[in-house]
Amino acid sequence: MKSTITIKDVASELGIHHVTVSRALRNTGSVKQETRDLIKKKANELGYKPNRLAQNFRNKRSHTLAVVVPNLRSNFFSKFVSDFMEIAQEAGYSVMIFQSGEELNLEKEIIDSLIGYRVAGVVASVTKDTIYENPFDILKDENIPYVFFDRAPKQAKAAQVLVNNFQGAYDAVTAMVKSGKKRIAYISAHYQHKIFLDRLAGYKQALKDNGLPYREDMIVKAGFFMKDGFGQAKILMEKKDKPDGILAFRDEIGIGVIKYLKKIGARIPEDIAVVGFDNDPMGLACEPELTTVQQSIPAMVASSFDLLLGQIKSDKLSFEKMIIEPKIIYRGSV
Amino acid sequence: MKSTITIKDVASELGIHHVTVSRALRNTGSVKQETRDLIKKKANELGYKPNRLAQNFRNKRSHTLAVVVPNLRSNFFSKFVSDFMEIAQEAGYSVMIFQSGEELNLEKEIIDSLIGYRVAGVVASVTKDTIYENPFDILKDENIPYVFFDRAPKQAKAAQVLVNNFQGAYDAVTAMVKSGKKRIAYISAHYQHKIFLDRLAGYKQALKDNGLPYREDMIVKAGFFMKDGFGQAKILMEKKDKPDGILAFRDEIGIGVIKYLKKIGARIPEDIAVVGFDNDPMGLACEPELTTVQQSIPAMVASSFDLLLGQIKSDKLSFEKMIIEPKIIYRGSV
DNA sequence: CTGAAAGCGCTAACAT
DNA sequence: ATGTTAGCGCTTTCAG
Numbered sequence: 001m002k003s004t005i006t007i008k009d010v011a012s013e014l015g016i017h018h019v020t021v022s023r024a025l026r027n028t029g030s031v032k033q034e035t036r037d038l039i040k041k042k043a044n045e046l047g048y049k050p051n052r053l054a055q056n057f058r059n060k061r062s063h064t065l066a067v068v069v070p071n072l073r074s075n076f077f078s079k080f081v082s083d084f085m086e087i088a089q090e091a092g093y094s095v096m097i098f099q100s101g102e103e104l105n106l107e108k109e110i111i112d113s114l115i116g117y118r119v120a121g122v123v124a125s126v127t128k129d130t131i132y133e134n135p136f137d138i139l140k141d142e143n144i145p146y147v148f149f150d151r152a153p154k155q156a157k158a159a160q161v162l163v164n165n166f167q168g169a170y171d172a173v174t175a176m177v178k179s180g181k182k183r184i185a186y187i188s189a190h191y192q193h194k195i196f197l198d199r200l201a202g203y204k205q206a207l208k209d210n211g212l213p214y215r216e217d218m219i220v221k222a223g224f225f226m227k228d229g230f231g232q233a234k235i236l237m238e239k240k241d242k243p244d245g246i247l248a249f250r251d252e253i254g255i256g257v258i259k260y261l262k263k264i265g266a267r268i269p270e271d272i273a274v275v276g277f278d279n280d281p282m283g284l285a286c287e288p289e290l291t292t293v294q295q296s297i298p299a300m301v302a303s304s305f306d307l308l309l310g311q312i313k314s315d316k317l318s319f320e321k322m323i324i325e326p327k328i329i330y331r332g333s334v
Numbered sequence: 335m336k337s338t339i340t341i342k343d344v345a346s347e348l349g350i351h352h353v354t355v356s357r358a359l360r361n362t363g364s365v366k367q368e369t370r371d372l373i374k375k376k377a378n379e380l381g382y383k384p385n386r387l388a389q390n391f392r393n394k395r396s397h398t399l400a401v402v403v404p405n406l407r408s409n410f411f412s413k414f415v416s417d418f419m420e421i422a423q424e425a426g427y428s429v430m431i432f433q434s435g436e437e438l439n440l441e442k443e444i445i446d447s448l449i450g451y452r453v454a455g456v457v458a459s460v461t462k463d464t465i466y467e468n469p470f471d472i473l474k475d476e477n478i479p480y481v482f483f484d485r486a487p488k489q490a491k492a493a494q495v496l497v498n499n500f501q502g503a504y505d506a507v508t509a510m511v512k513s514g515k516k517r518i519a520y521i522s523a524h525y526q527h528k529i530f531l532d533r534l535a536g537y538k539q540a541l542k543d544n545g546l547p548y549r550e551d552m553i554v555k556a557g558f559f560m561k562d563g564f565g566q567a568k569i570l571m572e573k574k575d576k577p578d579g580i581l582a583f584r585d586e587i588g589i590g591v592i593k594y595l596k597k598i599g600a601r602i603p604e605d606i607a608v609v610g611f612d613n614d615p616m617g618l619a620c621e622p623e624l625t626t627v628q629q630s631i632p633a634m635v636a637s638s639f640d641l642l643l644g645q646i647k648s649d650k651l652s653f654e655k656m657i658i659e660p661k662i663i664y665r666g667s668v
Numbered sequence: 669c670t671g672a673a674a675g676c677g678c679t680a681a682c683a684t
Numbered sequence: 685a686t687g688t689t690a691g692c693g694c695t696t697t698c699a700g
Contacts, residue, residue: 051692053390054692057387058675085432094430283619285620352677365686366686388679389678
């Protein structure tokens with residue numbers, strides 16, 4: 001088998017011009033049906049595989065979409081990426097994935113690389129430090145459309161798919177209040193991203209609307225992992241005026257909280273309720289199962305994809321914002 | 335800003351030939367240091383970004399590695415992919431990721447696509463149905479090296495990074511025996527892959543070496559998820575002669591088992607021990623935490639990458655097999 | 669409906 | 685050390 005068959009090989013086998021082969025294989029231009037069939041048969045027979053490198057080069061644009069995320073280890077991002085790839089591939093796009101590792105510098109390098117690859121479009125969730133500047137903005141110069149999901153820089157002029165985090169936190173607190181909780185703490189993040197700020201704001205507003213006092217000492221901050229939740233739960237529970245409900249900004253944190261609470265013998269949810277964010281499958285493994293604020297990933301994926309494709313197809317940038325409404329998934333911890 | 339700057343733009347700005355620019359930017363050939371600096375400065379100033387599409391096309395090979403996995407949702411694969419991407423990117427490769435969705439047909443399409451993209455190399459874990467044929471074999475015709483990890487087709491003539499699953503299961507059973515268990519059940523998979531067969535064989539051998547009888551009714555089969563483990567645990571525990579230890583072929587299954595056992599009030603590990611495979615972080619969320627057979631992902635990633643790069647660099651296919659030795663991570667369930 | 673010509677941006681090989 | 689030439693495989697444009 002010849003190592004690489006080109007359209008010219010197919011053409012010469014058939015004694016016709018390679019341009020006709022090109023046309024036939026792509027179903028464009030006018031080619032007699034008979035010829036077209038003949039060409040396809042021969043191409044198949046010879047094992048011809050279109051050289052995407054040449055095609056992309058010639059077309060000055062790769063048929064590839066890029067996804068940039070902080071990492072692939074969190075279930076939220078890996079599920080997003082997984083779903084996005086499926087729908088993109090169905091639509092005939094290839095997907096390149098990049099992890100910024102939550103590092104702004106790496107994110108910038110990735111963006112340069114994206115430009116080099118002339119990707120057709122980009123979907124991104126920015127690093128924890130990408131707040132006051134928008135490194136993706138240079139994509140506009142290259143006419144590469146992009147969409148932010150979940151996390152976006154402040155005041156970014158770009159298409160965005162965001163979750164109504166305010167509402168999610170608000171509903172979570174309200175759920176705990178309804179089940180009789182009165183001293184609800186919040187474990188927040190160290191970072192200044194809107195998603196974290198909004199959750200905090202929703203928490204505060206829910207307290208207020210339910211006639212509960214907002215107390216500074218009921219707010220603590222944690223990193224991203226289970227152990228961080230465990231540690232902060234300890235701090236909260238050693239206060240004189242213990243909480244009887246804890247909202248965590250992530251499910252992993254919430255699980256850490258539950259682990260600590262069980263260690264000290266607190267009953268969940270009788271003595272204290274716990275709610276997390278993300279609908280992470282890990283929440284199903286703990287006991288009781290973690291009640292969580294779900295941000296529908298399929299909805300985010302679909303919206304991101306639509307927003308991106310719209311821009312690609314119309315060759316016009318859009319700055320549309322889509323807001324996904326979250327939903328509380330009631331399990332055992334409230 | 336001009337939408338796309340090419341080396342010719344840089345060249346004409348400097349009144350020199352574009353080939354010199356090409357050489358300077360790639361640090362190849364001989365270019366006077368002074369000229370080189372000048373060129374780099376100007377390129378930077380103009381915002382020149384090398385057109386990877388053209389480079390790849392011209393070089394007839396993309397500087398891209400492909401990773402093909404059944405899915406990205408399982409923590410095992412997402413962690414592998416995440417780690418692999420990091421090390422590949424550090425080495426200057428881009429990475430394309432593909433999900434076969436455990437479907438052989440999709441896997442074949444992906445392989446065609448890989449060839450079209452002229453990727454430099456492929457790392458793959460095959461679908462549950464890719465057993466008796468090796469669809470990746472056609473990559474050899476295209477001179478694209480590949481490495482299987484974790485799962486490979488039977489008798490594949492290809493580089494492979496496999497885990498000693500026999501030993502993992504053997505050690506897991508032995509651990510349970512040491513803690514006094516005598517009726518150890520195994521929840522196996524429905525599929526005929528070597529990894530599953532090896533685990534079963536290791537289980538059997540460990541029973542034998544410990545003087546325990548092998549009993550057909552202590553083997554059941556489950557799907558991939560928590561609920562499957564839950565269901566099979568129920569079946570096992572409703573037998574007249576209940577097990578006092580359960581080995582599960584995956585951590586998610588093991589977690590389902592634990593959930594069922596706790597539901598019926600069994601004490602873990604006093605009444606019954608549980609061990610899983612994969613060191614899935616989910617195992618940390620349940621209580622007691624799940625003891626597991628760890629297959630070192632960093633080791634698998636490093637070996638896969640080395641095996642692949644070795645082939646790429648030497649332009650020679652290798653059929654080397656690397657075996658990763660598993661390790662029991664003792665947590666609370668034994 | 670088919671063919672001929674040209675060129676995308678880059679780099680290897682050869683020439684100066 | 686730099687320039688010239690040629691061409692990768694494909695597709696668009698124009699001619700017939």
